[in-house]
Amino acid sequence: MNTNIRLTLPVVCFVWQIAMIILFGVFIRYDEESDTHWVETKAHDNITSDIENDFYFRYPSFQDVHVMIFVGFGFLMTFLKRYSFGAVGFNFLIASFGLQWALLMQGWFHSLDPQTGKIFIGVESLINADFCVAGCLIAYGAVLGKVSPVQLLVMTLFGVTLFAVEEYIILNLLHARDAGGSMVIHTFGGYYGLAISRVLYRPNLHQSKRMQGSVYHSDTFAMIGTLFLWMFWPSFNSAITDHGDGQHRAVINTYLCLASTVLTTVAISSLSQKTGKLDMVHIQNSTLAGGVALGTAAEFMISPYGALIVGFFCGIISTMGYIFISPFLEKTLKIQDTCGIHNLHAMPGVIGGIVGAITAAAASESVYGKQGLINTFDFTGDFKDRTVLTQGGYQAAGMCVSIVFGVVGGAIVGSILKLPIWGDPADENCFDDEVYWEVREPLPDEEEEHQESIPPILEYNNHMIHKQQDL
């Protein structure tokens, strides 16, 4: 197969980046809090101190989310013995493109000013762009090692587009709440990636068996990704929640939920082996499932022990997913899921949607307070007469929308990616950085193989022996 991307990759990068520049020139402007006219805005809004600029409410969370996107997702995928460059490098590439396209797509759908025809961006827009990119990076996890960077860029272009539409339907039309994106990010991203992987099924993937699996240090690198995702997930789930108690509560809930997940992940991982040994695959991935599953309900009054319960079950379910469901999916449904995103994002995302729907439906004025209920579920404007039960229904509807968009969108995009023009690797070259990267050092195994093919000592000895025989 032709994996030469010397034409396609530069062309796509250049053309798309130029398109971004033109579209940004036409549409994107600073919002009033990042514009030099802020001094007048402040006076107008009776703001007494610069510290009330939204920047100071959200920037620390934004930077944490940014670390999750680039170091978290990037390093989590370095576990393969010889695909670290592709994991970190392509993650870097598609996230950098995706966030620009997301600012446009999300802007058109959510914040296009009807009067000026402009999109005004601030720190919250950057967070949302990073969120949107997360959906595509999740999908990357399913096809890791089996696609070319050009395919990844195409996947991201369509992924961001689909994301913006489903997000508009779920958050604006259905008015569902989903601050940490259990539905819009994880469920969508998970099924989008799985559907693409299904369409791109490789029956002979076993030919690159030697490149699958990890080595000791690649597993250690992956833990960098795991830990930065785990530690900063409270920021992820609270980054765009309400100022004040909203951000505060989302952090507490996510912090607790994730702690609980770690213990049950360890328990199930240990149970799954004859002598109780732990498996790094589970520790690297399933410990994060709690964060995914609290994406919707993190800002609700789910109460601390409620958060622990969610985490408890997510650790169990996600780890069991790695042990039982992933092999089943591959054999029966022909879904090859490199990083196990079904167990880390798709399933926990659906759980998160359900938890969100139930906790919304069960919300009460006695727990939230009258104004608290209105603030938390934003029962204002067109939605000021909505009851919590109705809200629960719309939450559930939102989850269905995200699944449908993921599956159908992924199937269509997968078909596009099947065209034989994208330079994807042959079955025997999957999971190998050599295909798309200048690698200066051969894999230790290959070095040995190489040595075996020219065994100088043996030859020398044979030579000696033959000489002897001549004597």
Next chain:
Amino acid sequence: MNTNIRLTLPVVCFVWQIAMIILFGVFIRYDEESDTHWVETKAHDNITSDIENDFYFRYPSFQDVHVMIFVGFGFLMTFLKRYSFGAVGFNFLIASFGLQWALLMQGWFHSLDPQTGKIFIGVESLINADFCVAGCLIAYGAVLGKVSPVQLLVMTLFGVTLFAVEEYIILNLLHARDAGGSMVIHTFGGYYGLAISRVLYRPNLHQSKRMQGSVYHSDTFAMIGTLFLWMFWPSFNSAITDHGDGQHRAVINTYLCLASTVLTTVAISSLSQKTGKLDMVHIQNSTLAGGVALGTAAEFMISPYGALIVGFFCGIISTMGYIFISPFLEKTLKIQDTCGIHNLHAMPGVIGGIVGAITAAAASESVYGKQGLINTFDFTGDFKDRTVLTQGGYQAAGMCVSIVFGVVGGAIVGSILKLPIWGDPADENCFDDEVYWEVREPLPDEEEEHQESIPPILEYNNHMIHKQQDL
């Protein structure tokens, strides 16, 4: 020895996590700043903007502390050639359990509401829970590689319990100041770990000599831990100090102290070798001693040059500890201290306690200002008539309490851990991830050994030779 933990580890994880859920359900609630009733609280307290929610004062510091706990402590211990999974993974496990138990224990002792019988938690509680966990992770450093994960969980259970009690005595009863925990965290954690290690003394530990020491990349991984600890230590020492100047000053002091420590650590490390070469062990550990030693005094008006002086001596003492004291402790006192926590936490912690006592006793109204003195030492309520001299005395008393709790508590817990039911490794299997982890790639050394044991070329040649002889 039986290292099968397939029964004990899952049982402990499940039972303890379920216990946490029940106890959280009974006791833990959101505090008023993370509850939806915040909108009413705000009105009541005349707060004009959400930005005055404690969340915005403390969350950036909290996240830095969180990184120190999971990446900092975790990666600092990856220096061993084949114990990176255990270092990062068990650190992850025990911290995740410990923080839940800490919220309960610290809650019962410090913030149980007498009216409702509930513990109300907010971002400061999360920081304190992370702090409490730090004490146990320090203790882990002493026994790294020599205990099972079940033992570590038991160690953490008791460690957190002891911590909450000694912290209550030192901070509430003695009313000592210790914002960065020189005494309550580092001195306690250090002696707790050393006492446990003493009780678990292994006379035949040399049998796992081949697994001790580092390889090149494991030392580089450890530097990730070192640097994140070093960089974020100013956040650690300032995370729960007073709003405003208190946090500001604690950051400046810690920043300067740590910089000074690096230079003297390098100096002593270089002096200790014939040709002046540096030792990674010193750079990884002793550079952090200044942060430990300023844990008590960071919020005081110790003045910038005072901070430099503390750092200066800590770098010297800690590095000398690695060179002279650690071998002495092992030989004479039979304390096997894998990470040298005596040099990094115990000794600098004691220094920090002394520095705190002296600087407190030397505080004056001319330096602090009348109100500043009251704020800094919290001379209010029952303590409003306390003098700085008395305060200095109570600081010193606090340090003694932390040492006693560490030594006695560690001795008792060590005895419990000696029971032959915890699945700890045999002497020859210490420091080896293979015992508790599925390791897919053998250690390079072992690969070679393996090759030596089946030398196919040799056999082949012998065969040839024998055939020849038959001729």
Next chain:
Amino acid sequence: MNTNIRLTLPVVCFVWQIAMIILFGVFIRYDEESDTHWVETKAHDNITSDIENDFYFRYPSFQDVHVMIFVGFGFLMTFLKRYSFGAVGFNFLIASFGLQWALLMQGWFHSLDPQTGKIFIGVESLINADFCVAGCLIAYGAVLGKVSPVQLLVMTLFGVTLFAVEEYIILNLLHARDAGGSMVIHTFGGYYGLAISRVLYRPNLHQSKRMQGSVYHSDTFAMIGTLFLWMFWPSFNSAITDHGDGQHRAVINTYLCLASTVLTTVAISSLSQKTGKLDMVHIQNSTLAGGVALGTAAEFMISPYGALIVGFFCGIISTMGYIFISPFLEKTLKIQDTCGIHNLHAMPGVIGGIVGAITAAAASESVYGKQGLINTFDFTGDFKDRTVLTQGGYQAAGMCVSIVFGVVGGAIVGSILKLPIWGDPADENCFDDEVYWEVREPLPDEEEEHQESIPPILEYNNHMIHKQQDL
């Protein structure tokens, strides 16, 4: 060559650190926002909440910058197969010294209180000290692997001194704006390092050819540095800009600019290879050029698409620099630039200076608003009548100052470093950690070589054969 630094390194560390303590004792005090008198300051300045302490505006950015200095710069340089200890460790050492000296130098030039003769420091001083250190770490990149730690300390001593002077001229006398330091940090640091490297030219550097280049995991480690620099660059460029819209806008601009740089870097890197493979050297370095080039203009109303355009061209120019200019510089100008700082800092820094001059000259009241223009360019006091055109001229003048200081200063300091007293490595020992570090594990290549020199199997067989012959 004598690389014994057992005398010089400890002496330099001790003497300089003691000098720091004395000078800090004489000059450095807490500023009013980090002093216990803050309670009175607040009342005096009508500040209603502690949250308006400058600490809360700047601390999150400070910590990001701190990570860039120690993890970012440190790990970016770990790409060499056997110089990771030196990269991270010496970076750690010189930054720790440099930031102390920078607080003094910058204090004397910028904030010496004429009445008291004291320098008052707060969180902004810490950021500026880190910035100053960045200039010296950039210079380290050019000489990485070819100098001793003592030389690096000398380089830092003079580098910080020169930095403080050129910064004073550019920011105070010329009143140029340069919040992210395109000119004062990157241009100066770049040329300072290149000039030193030129003076220290080693014609026989090819003798350490085997130590040049990377191995697989050293490239992965370097990506940790790259990503933390890339992610936190928005904090770098916004750390000391105006409260409110100034910080907000600088973040948006830098975020966008860097995203654009990634795409064009990938495009050119792919174009440069026959089959379109990517080169890690480009991904590790050139992706950062956009952040450098927006150092001056980040706080201006350059508009989002303007930021994208700057990033677009920087990715192209920087990557081409690695492909064409670096080899040219080495051959023709005899500048051996280990990390390619010419492509990552010097060139993009100059571009940043030019962009800054043009966008300043093109600023208008219609875009900025009357007050916004005054705020952004600080047209107050002595400069209240300055026009934007004049400002553009002074910006350009500032850039020339930074180049001159870099080149001339570097040439002089290079000559000092040529003295044969600093313990620098011989040509054949460059890029080798063994020279200054206790390395416990030999390089894999060397291990193999070692094995070849004692081929026991061969010997054994020979022995057998000889024995046979005797038969």
